[in-house]
Structure formats: C-alpha cells, structure tokens
Amino acid sequence: MKFQINVCAGPSSQGAYSAYRFCQAALTAGHQIGRVFFYSNGVYNANELLSPPSDETDLHQCWRQLGESKGVELVVCIAAAVRRGMLDANEAERYDKNAANISPPFIVSGLGQLVEGALEADRTITFGGGA
Numbered sequence: 001m002k003f004q005i006n007v008c009a010g011p012s013s014q015g016a017y018s019a020y021r022f023c024q025a026a027l028t029a030g031h032q033i034g035r036v037f038f039y040s041n042g043v044y045n046a047n048e049l050l051s052p053p054s055d056e057t058d059l060h061q062c063w064r065q066l067g068e069s070k071g072v073e074l075v076v077c078i079a080a081a082v083r084r085g086m087l088d089a090n091e092a093e094r095y096d097k098n099a100a101n102i103s104p105p106f107i108v109s110g111l112g113q114l115v116e117g118a119l120e121a122d123r124t125i126t127f128g129g130g131a
Contacts, residue, residue, distance in 0.1 A: 002032040004121035006114065007042035009128025011059040012052070016045055019127035020062050027070055035073045035117040036063070038106075042128060043081040046074070046106040067105035074106045075113045 003026055009015030023033050038045055050060045067074040081102065082091060088108045092100040102108060118124045 001026075001122045002034050002120065004034055004114075004117040004124040005036045006124065006126040007036060007038050007045060007128060008040040008126060010041040010044040011047075011050060012056075013041075013128060015128030016042065016059055017057065019125075020059060020066070022125065022127070023066060023072065027072075033070070033072045034121050035075055035113065036066075037075045037077065037114045037117060039077045039080050039114070040128070041084075043076050043084055043086050046076045046081070046102045047086060048103050049101045064105060075117075076102060076106050076108050077114070078108045078110055081108060 005019055005023060007016055007019045009019070019036070023036065026033060045059055045063055047060060050058070052058050063074060066072050076086065078091070081087065082095070086102055087095065087097055087100050088102040088106070089100045091108060092098070
C-alpha cells in the first residue's frame, strides 16, 4: 500500500511524533510512503535550527534520516513556511533575508504537491490539527 502522510503538528507535539513512527512502521511492514507533506505548524519539523533537549527526540533529525535513508520525499508547504519564517536558500534570497533554516532533504513546494500525492496514494493520513 502507498501512503501520503500530512503533518500539521509541530515537532514538539505528539502528532508529529506519531506521524514519524507511523512512517517507520509502514516502511518496516513493506508499505511505501510516497510523500510526507508538512503543512500549518507542521512546517516547523523542517527547521534545521531546532535544538531539543538531550532527553527529547530530535524529530527534525529523524525526518532527515527518513528522507535520506529511505528516499521519502519531504515537502514543506511554501505558503505555510514563509508565513512562519521558514525559508530555504531560494526563498531567503527571494525575500531578501540573510539566512535560511530549511535544507535538504526537505523541499519547499506548493499545495499542488499535496493534491498530487493524495491522487497517487492508496491512503492519505493526516496527523495533527491544521490551524
């Protein structure tokens, strides 16, 4: 089965952690994760400047490893990201900012990727609320 995962919860929430654990379990069971789409406060999972305490899970690093080792596409909604000060190098230059805080394997894209992923997947699962 092929899943699209939507993450609308920030990295310190149970929703984001549950999304990550679901991805791990699905891949272990032989399923595919076509794309993880980060929307709303979920875009904060892509913030490479996060530094959680040593006794907490570094979810940003977990997502990076999932993207790099398993080839899962990690897409950050551009509108939600820019609204929250989350920028990759291209967007930082576009908005004349002196820093970026999103780096590969996360990619910044629009809602078209959300729709495309849902159409290609057998199931779409959303974790977290979407404010």
